[in-house]
Amino acid sequence: MSAEQQPRREVVTGVPRAVRRPAPGYAPARSEISEHTTVGATYVRSLMRSQLRAALYALGALALLVGSLPLLLALPAAFGGRPFPAEPAVWAALGAGVYPVIWLIARWYVRRAERNERDFTTLVEGR
Amino acid sequence: MNQTYAVAAVAAVVLATVLVGALGLRISRTTSDFYVASRTVGPRLNAAAISGEYLSAASFLGIAGLILLQGPDMLWYPVGYTAGYLVLLVLVAAPLRRSGAYTLSDFAEARLQSAAARRLAVLFVVGIGWLYLLPQLQGAGLTLEILTGAPDWVGSLVVAVVVTGAVAAGGMRSITFVQAFQYWLKLTALTVPALFLVAAWLGDDAPRARFDAPSAFREHTVVRVDDTVRIEIDAPLTLTVSGTVDGTAYQERRLTLDEGAHTVASGTALAFPEGARAPERAHAEAGPSGWSQSLSAGSDGHRLYATYGLILATFLGTMGLPHVAVRFYTSPDGRAARRTTLVVLALIGAFYLLPPVYGALGRIYAPELALTGDADAAVLVLPDRLLGGLAGELLGALLAGGAFAAFLSTASGLTMSVAGVISQDVLPSRGVHHFRLAAVLAMAAPFALSVVSENVPVADAVGLAFAVSASSFCPLLVLGIWWRGLTPPGAAAGLVVGGGSALTAVLATRAGFAPAGWRHTLMAWPAVWSVPLGFLTMLLVSLATARRVPSGAAAFLTRLHLPEDLADRDLPDGEPRDWGRPAGSGGDRGGDRGGQAGTPDGDRTEGAGA
Numbered sequence: 001m002s003a004e005q006q007p008r009r010e011v012v013t014g015v016p017r018a019v020r021r022p023a024p025g026y027a028p029a030r031s032e033i034s035e036h037t038t039v040g041a042t043y044v045r046s047l048m049r050s051q052l053r054a055a056l057y058a059l060g061a062l063a064l065l066v067g068s069l070p071l072l073l074a075l076p077a078a079f080g081g082r083p084f085p086a087e088p089a090v091w092a093a094l095g096a097g098v099y100p101v102i103w104l105i106a107r108w109y110v111r112r113a114e115r116n117e118r119d120f121t122t123l124v125e126g127r
Numbered sequence: 128m129n130q131t132y133a134v135a136a137v138a139a140v141v142l143a144t145v146l147v148g149a150l151g152l153r154i155s156r157t158t159s160d161f162y163v164a165s166r167t168v169g170p171r172l173n174a175a176a177i178s179g180e181y182l183s184a185a186s187f188l189g190i191a192g193l194i195l196l197q198g199p200d201m202l203w204y205p206v207g208y209t210a211g212y213l214v215l216l217v218l219v220a221a222p223l224r225r226s227g228a229y230t231l232s233d234f235a236e237a238r239l240q241s242a243a244a245r246r247l248a249v250l251f252v253v254g255i256g257w258l259y260l261l262p263q264l265q266g267a268g269l270t271l272e273i274l275t276g277a278p279d280w281v282g283s284l285v286v287a288v289v290v291t292g293a294v295a296a297g298g299m300r301s302i303t304f305v306q307a308f309q310y311w312l313k314l315t316a317l318t319v320p321a322l323f324l325v326a327a328w329l330g331d332d333a334p335r336a337r338f339d340a341p342s343a344f345r346e347h348t349v350v351r352v353d354d355t356v357r358i359e360i361d362a363p364l365t366l367t368v369s370g371t372v373d374g375t376a377y378q379e380r381r382l383t384l385d386e387g388a389h390t391v392a393s394g395t396a397l398a399f400p401e402g403a404r405a406p407e408r409a410h411a412e413a414g415p416s417g418w419s420q421s422l423s424a425g426s427d428g429h430r431l432y433a434t435y436g437l438i439l440a441t442f443l444g445t446m447g448l449p450h451v452a453v454r455f456y457t458s459p460d461g462r463a464a465r466r467t468t469l470v471v472l473a474l475i476g477a478f479y480l481l482p483p484v485y486g487a488l489g490r491i492y493a494p495e496l497a498l499t500g501d502a503d504a505a506v507l508v509l510p511d512r513l514l515g516g517l518a519g520e521l522l523g524a525l526l527a528g529g530a531f532a533a534f535l536s537t538a539s540g541l542t543m544s545v546a547g548v549i550s551q552d553v554l555p556s557r558g559v560h561h562f563r564l565a566a567v568l569a570m571a572a573p574f575a576l577s578v579v580s581e582n583v584p585v586a587d588a589v590g591l592a593f594a595v596s597a598s599s600f601c602p603l604l605v606l607g608i609w610w611r612g613l614t615p616p617g618a619a620a621g622l623v624v625g626g627g628s629a630l631t632a633v634l635a636t637r638a639g640f641a642p643a644g645w646r647h648t649l650m651a652w653p654a655v656w657s658v659p660l661g662f663l664t665m666l667l668v669s670l671a672t673a674r675r676v677p678s679g680a681a682a683f684l685t686r687l688h689l690p691e692d693l694a695d696r697d698l699p700d701g702e703p704r705d706w707g708r709p710a711g712s713g714g715d716r717g718g719d720r721g722g723q724a725g726t727p728d729g730d731r732t733e734g735a736g737a
Contacts, residue, residue, distance in 0.1 A: 044688065051688060055218055059218075070434040095202055099480070102476065106217075113221070
């Protein structure tokens with residue numbers, strides 16, 4: 001507040017080089033994307049590829065940690081042994097245990113996807 | 128059970144739904160408000176609304192009933208319902224929001240630039256919506272029947288009328304409020320009684336639920352059989368019969384039944400002494416009620432296959448449910464859509480901890496439900512059974528209210544999306560007025576079906592809708608979002624072959640056409656083969672018709688994947704303009720664009736300051 005009442009004197013020299021940004025809409029990479037040139041297509045493809053990779057990692061984790069459970073639970077019985085995980089273990093795993101796992105995979109994915117987009121924006125805006 | 132409290136609770140829920148809906152109606156001013164809440168619903172409110180909409184009768188009643196009948200294998204249902212949202216999140220959430228498509232048929236048209244693909248998608252949206260609405264209405268009928276003894280169409284009618292009224296009057300904005308409210312209502316209605324029930328169970332020396340053998344009656348119990356049933360007994364059983372067993376009529380006669388199968392005629396009362404083992408329905412009975420039995424009965428191979436069938440259907444089917452897809456349109460941007468989904472996962476994960484508790488307790492304290500086939504009622508009868516007295520009645524009333532919240536919320540979401548599609552694509556002229564007519568149409572068909580068709584366990588019936596959705600819309604969305612080469616003929620072929628075969632297989636099984644053994648299992652759980660079939664058909668036919676890749680495909684994919692702050696201002700008009708027009712009026716469209724542009728600008732300022 002006080003700064004507003006009594007403005008400090010400052011030296012004005014223009015925007016420092018490091019901070020300067022091209023005016024919005026004129027960033028070279030961005031106009032590439034707008035005009036659907038091959039370079040623009042390459043940019044978008046790279047974003048899609050990184051997003052798809054994140055999605056596949058998440059799906060892989062889901063398949064490995066949750067999707068494999070029926071097989072794991074069925075295997076001991078198939079070899080004629082007594083069912084290895086006792087019933088309480090099945091209840092604990094399917095009734096409660098999988099939910100935090102699913103949520104953590106989701107949180108990892110959301111962070112990763114947002115980071116990919118941030119990186120892409122930085123790249124395109126040429127900062 | 129005293130009806131007064133339960134009826135009061137159900138009436139209160141219905142009234143609250145109407146009131147909160149009316150509140151939304153007053154706020155809902157423009158056409159855009161009416162359809163998509165002007166796309167300004169924040170992640171928390173939207174997530175509660177999505178969860179409230181998603182947790183249907185199948186979740187509230189059905190899971191507990193199936194666990195009571197068939198044991199812990201049925202836990203895959205809630206796990207699948209939850210994991211489906213993870214798959215949705217990673218593959219389609221943000222791109223679907225950025226596509227600007229309101230319904231799945233909008234998406235099909237925008238992506239493929241083909242009116243034919245749109246019409247085909249409409250067919251599947253309406254079909255899946257109706258398949259999913261049917262069990263909601265039947266669940267409502269069952270609930271009211273258990274609570275008051277009213278004929279089962281009464282409950283269906285109550286839900287049908289309230290939902291059609293709310294949807295036609297308030298539109299999406301009021302639905303968002305109603306559903307957010309109903310999520311918390313459902314969670315409370317299931318949590319509070321569960322605490323009391325578990326306390327009572329502990330006070331009863333915590334007996335273990337047994338799923339490898341028929342459970343025993345804990346006290347002298349009289350069971351009335353409403354429909355003729357074949358039961359199977361593995362040891363001689365002494366009981367008192369009033370009615371007809373194996374074709375002979377008895378009047379209050381004490382009787383010992385031998386091992387094996389017996390037929391109990393409808394209207395018969397069976398009195399079981401304390402400690403008697405509850406007979407179960409004969410497995411050979413290949414009726415619709417024996418649907419999930421291939422999951423728990425039969426050889427290990429069948430069981431494993433059926434489990435994976437269930438997993439594939441629920442994991443991949445969630446993204447194609449009409450009422451789920453519509454919800455993403457209400458998020459302001461793709462990033463918010465992702466964050467919303469993350470909150471949804473937490474909310475529904477927390478909810479799904481509860482139904483298994485009811486299932487296990489039902490196995491111990493209400494074993495006769497396996498005999499009468501009303502296992503879906505397990506949640507409702509437990510408070511009366513375990514606690515009794517006023518506490519039991521009050522908690523039972525709370526559960527009944529929660530169950531009605533479940534029917535109302537899912538049914539209104541489904542009606543909303545089915546009506547949206549009908550008003551845009553089936554009825555000749557557009558506008559809010561026609562939307563109201565469409566809402567009536569959307570509800571009339573499943574209501575008529577629910578009156579005439581036979582009841583099946585709610586969770587099983589919902590599983591059918593998931594299987595069809597996983598085999599039709601999942602390939603369309605995944606390939607449409609991640610692969611440039613998708614062509615209209617490819618998409619159409621994939622929808623018809625994948626979705627069509629899943630639908631045929633499931634309907635044939637339900638009608639009793641499937642032969643016993645492996646072929647029955649294959650047809651009852653089609654997702655394992657029909658999902659790859661749908662994907663393959665879509666891929667191969669698209670590759671064969673590669674010259675028909677839509678001209679705007681690259682631009683559209685760019686739009687799907689670019690963050691809004693880059694995409695929204697700079698993309699030229701090469702993109703398809705014809706998508707996502709809720710009402711088709713020019714003014715509305717302009718309003719949407721304006722609303723959307725606000726957010727990316729906000730983001731930009733933030734970014735520049737950082």
